Amino acid sequence: MKTVHLIQHTHWDREWYFTENDSQVLLYYFMEDLLNRLEADTSLGPFILDGQTVVLEDYFQFAPENRERVQALVAAGRLLIGPWYTQTDFLVVGAESITRNLLLGQLDCERLGSRMAVGYVPDSFGQSAQLPMFLKQFAIDHAVVWRGWSEYDTPFTEFRWRSLDGSCVTTAILPQGYGCAKWLQTDPHQAWPGLSEVLEKQAAFSRSTQLILPNGNDQSPFEYGVPAMLDALNTQQTVYRFVRSDFARYFEALESTPLDIFEGELLSPKYMRVHRGIFSTRMDIKQTNARLENFVSRQLEPLLSVSWSLGLPYPQQVVENIWREAMKSHAHDSIGGCNSDRVNAIVKDRLLSGQEKASQLFELNMQMLANGISAQQDGKKIIIFNALPSPRDGLVALTLYLPGEDFSIVDEQGHSCRWQILQETSQDMSVIVQELSNSPYPVFYRKCQILLDVLAIPASGYSTLYLQEGVPSCFTRSSSLTHVLENQWLRLTLEGDQVVLVDKRSGKRWDNLILLVDGGDAGDTYNYSPPEDDWRVTSEGSLQKAEWQHGALASTLMLNWSIAAPQTLEDRRQRRCNGLLDISMAITLTHQSPVLDMKVTVNNTLQDHRLQVHIPSEVCADMHFADQPFGLIRRENRPSTLDVWQQENWGESPASLWPMQSLVMMHDGRQGMCVVTDGLREYEIPDDRPSIMAVTLLRSVGWLGRAGMPWRPGRASGMALPSPDSQIPGEFHASLALVPMHDAESPEFWRSVERWRTPLVGWLDSGWARFKTNPHNLAFPSTYSLLRWDTPLHFSTLKKAQQGEALILRGWNPGSRELISPAPEANAILSEVALSEMQSVTSHNTVPACAPVSWRITPIIKG
The missing domain is CATH 3.20.110.10 (Glycoside hydrolase 38, N terminal domain)
Structure with a gap:
């Protein structure tokens, strides 16, 4: 029985x-x-x-x-x-x-x-x-x-x-x-x-x-x-x-x-x-969520921890509220985007509201830090914040509002820093600064987006630099007219309309590094499903403009494509190109890193289509790797069950569409290519091109659920409701990076990935603030490090403990091999804990693959 x-x-x-x-x-x-x-x-x-x-x-x-x-x-x-x-x-x-x-x-x-x-x-x-x-x-x-x-x-x-x-x-x-x-x-x-x-x-x-x-x-x-x-x-x-x-x-x-x-x-x-399509449905919602998660856990909470250690309050309930509201958007339907348009709007609004709160918390804490720092040089303070628990050099993106042409940035000793203007426009300050909003005259400043070269920023801490307006910079701002992006590691050129990359460390060459591919999508918000007779168009032959920009710290190649494409599924069936897919891409190579940074803008005027960027690995392998929560997973390029699913009447095709947190890579044990993304969650290994990593940029569909699709036969999933907002019309932006691999999963490779994921952050104390706060009467050092953790683990967060007056520092093993990781260095009592923060575990130096490590850090109370 x-x-x-x-x-x-x-x-x-x-x-x-x-x-x-x-x-x-x-x-x-x-x-x-x-x-x-x-x-x-x-x-x-x-x-x-x-x-x-x-x-x-x-x-x-x-x-x-x-x-x-x-x-x-x-x-x-x-x-x-x-x-x-x-x-x-x-x-x-x-x-x-x-x-x-x-x-x-x-x-x-x-x-x-x-x-x-x-x-x-x-x-x-x-x-x-x-x-x-x-x-x-x-x-x-x-x-x-x-x-x-x-x-x-x-x-x-x-x-x-x-x-x-x-x-x-x-x-x-x-x-x-x-x-x-x-x-x-x-x-x-x-x-x-x-x-x-x-x-x-x-x-x-x-x-x-x-x-x-x-x-x-x-x-x-x-x-x-x-x-x-x-x-x-x-x-x-x-x-x-x-x-x-x-x-x-x-x-x-x-x-x-x-x-x-x-x-x-x-x-x-x-x-x-x-419902494999939910990895790419409403990609704008996926991006908004990923940016909020990353900003709160890897920038805001570490900053609040540093501020708390210096005597400022930690707004724990505010942060918890941000997390709770975000999690209301994390259910399978909600974050999947397989909802009515009204619900998708609510899901996205929760995440955007959380970002607004998080950004304001960050802004006010930076302002309070700056107010407590005694200036070591003339000028306006610039705080450079490093969330990672190890010291680092690097480049910082910073926006300056300047009354005149000349300016200089110096460190605490008065030594001049190098910088490069990336973009310059004119800004009416009355729409930014409350004090100027009632002025009868507009006040225009230069708005300069710059890259700033910084050195020795302390672990889990900050350094202070100084913006000196009206002072000429004292370094040579070199430029070049060459049609190449090059540093000591990589060389990128344009041959015809093909982007060619060479890894100078290994000599490996990628002849067609970037190919944009647009195909039909006869699916719904649950599933991508190609039309029975799909017709794909590519960026080949569609390059309209290529512009090279060179500077002291980085060089950029701007590419603009205008791809003739079908407007609708019926146009695709008729092989009729009656629409245009205008796409621009900025490929930036800094002088300090073996990473290609790519920013993509799409003017999406088409319907029922999927746009991918095809990145070649140029290796022969049956398997590839992608990141998963706190780890890496190894997957076969082509699921073997693709051979049997139709005969066995499966409910859905086991297509080689896969989820990722932010990373997919393919290598042969030494050489290969890695793609890292900011909020793009889906990739495909095409059946006919198994060395290609096809990252989905966006997927446009018009129905919540549909019946009788080639890759998902039978009934409709969900409700058969129109969902026009899921076409994602208008301008769409995406960010990703390419990291060529010359020594597989080397420490150097993983450091490059982590630094792209968790950049240095700069904040200018302009003297103008949207909101005023009373002075806190605390004094802070101009350079400060809360703790140090020299570890090969990747940083996950530094936050206030859920209970008690302590901090939680967490890292995780990003690769497929076990790693040796020492304990952090801090003037505190250290104990290793589980993710629960309540369950003590035995401390160990060896961290298995796919494992997080959390440390409870209790400050030593003096006196």
């Missing part, structure tokens, strides 16, 4: 084709009904509130008086909450976001009573290979997931899932999803035929006699009559024994079953769609 564990739940999408306002009103009545029924009948429960505490946060906004009722049911184990704050996506959002999601979910559960210690992930569009690591770092030993599994991964629906760092959790798949037993009849005779069919499918790949029966669905009310119906079925048949259960009891019953070990990600769409 098989034991069937009844799991009663609701799956709560906060938004989708409906808004968060719609769902929050419904939530009020849902919770009222749920609480009343659980309180009226103590035999009912436990009930799982979708594994996310944001549901209760939303509810308490409307019914704060019911908090104690909820707490009583949580304490009794009849209402199960957490461990997540929101049901986050794992393939598109960043590692710090996933960490904070669990951290804030843990905090909410502590405030309400207890946490469901199960990694419940009912509807993420594919599963990251890093999920076991995240769960173990929060003392969670079990996972329940849907989407992404098939027997091609591991033969049974119960297994031990292990991340590359060695973390392992017992995992159960919901083979038919969280809604397979929804809306059950309460009469046992009527319920039995459909229920027995469901249970046969649940058991088809099970290695155990323990089965999960998830009873609930999207925003569905509590099916309170089901437990009694199953009790009746226990007396009427002998195949199954039904028990009122939860995941903890299910896994306890599973303990005696021997389970296989599985390593890797789960992206198979054989039994359930994983």
Whole structure:
């Protein structure tokens, strides 16, 4: 006899084709009904509130008086909450976001009573290979997931899932999803035929006699009559024994079953769609989210930590609010962009609002730092901030507003700094400075965007430079008329309309470094799907202009293409080029780095198309690498299941479209190419060109869901609703970098990647501020370092601890080999902790691949 564990739940999408306002009103009545029924009948429960505490946060906004009722049911184990704050996506959002999601979910559960210690992930569009690591770092030993599994991964629906760092959790798949037993009849005779069919499918790949029966669905009310119906079925048949259960009891019953070990990600769409197109849908939302995540974790929080160490307050609740609002945009539908246009606008607005708050926090803290620094030279202070925990030289992008032509920038000793003007315009200062807004006369200044060469900026700290207006610079600003970008590592030229790159270290040559490729997209917001007879156009022969710009610190090649292209899918079918795709690209090579920086601008006037940039690796390899949350993953170029998916009637093609955090690379063990992006989350390895990394710049579609697509046959996903905003009309911008590899994953290579991801930041104390604050009467040094960590690990964050007067410093192993990393150097008490910040771990110097390392840094209180 098989034991069937009844799991009663609701799956709560906060938004989708409906808004968060719609769902929050419904939530009020849902919770009222749920609480009343659980309180009226103590035999009912436990009930799982979708594994996310944001549901209760939303509810308490409307019914704060019911908090104690909820707490009583949580304490009794009849209402199960957490461990997540929101049901986050794992393939598109960043590692710090996933960490904070669990951290804030843990905090909410502590405030309400207890946490469901199960990694419940009912509807993420594919599963990251890093999920076991995240769960173990929060003392969670079990996972329940849907989407992404098939027997091609591991033969049974119960297994031990292990991340590359060695973390392992017992995992159960919901083979038919969280809604397979929804809306059950309460009469046992009527319920039995459909229920027995469901249970046969649940058991088809099970290695155990323990089965999960998830009873609930999207925003569905509590099916309170089901437990009694199953009790009746226990007396009427002998195949199954039904028990009122939860995941903890299910896994306890599973303990005696021997389970296989599985390593890797789960992206198979054989039994359930994983919607591979969401990696590139609404790329503008993806970029906005990535920039907010990166800015908060790798610039704002480190600056606030430095300010706090000097005596300024740390606005922890403000930062937490920014994270919470961002996470409301991180659910699979929300960040996937597979929503109505109205919802996508809300998702993006949350992220933009978070960026505004974060930018203002950064601005005010820089202003307060500058106010406490005693000037060592004449002029306006420029603070150069280095978030990385190691000293560095480099170039800083800085915007200056200048009343006249001449200016100089000097360091604390009065030595002149080198700079280069990248762009200059005229600026009406009255639209920037509040004090000038009521002036009857406009005040125009030069607006200069410059690159500034700086040296020895302290680790996790800052240095102060000085802008001296009216003082001529005393260095030679060299220029050149040559048609080449060149430094000691790389040489880039233009041969005809092809960009040619040579790595001077190895002699390796890339003859057609950049190719823009535009093809049709007959898909929807869930899936890219090429037209049955696609016609692709490329940038070959479409280069209109090439302009070389040379300076003292960097050189740039400006390229402008005007590509004749079909306006619509019908035009593409007719081979009719009646539209233009105007694209510009600025390729910059600094004199200090073996990295090509690329900024792309697209005037998107086409519909139902996908634009990619094809970057050659010029190596022969069957595998490639991409980054994943806190790690690197190795993938085959062409999934072998592409040969069988149509014969086996899969729900979706297992196309070689892949997610990345920001990086994809292909090498042969020594030479190759790496692409690093700022918010672009998707790449493809074309079947006919396996040495190419095709990075998606944007994807334009006009429907939320469509039926009968070549790569996703059958019913429509979601709702068949028009989504014209998902065409992303108008001007679109993207940033990426190319890092040629001459010694595979060398320390030099990884340093180049990290420094591009986390640049130095400059801030000018112009004396004009949008907002005024009273002086804080604190004195700060002109140069300061909070701590130092000479580590090959990549920097993730430096932040205030969730609890206590301490900081958390975190790094992670970016590569595929284990690394040796010493402890940080700081005038503080150091202890290594897990991502949870609450669980102590044994300190170790060797860090496995795909592993984060977190240090709790408690300042030593003097006196």
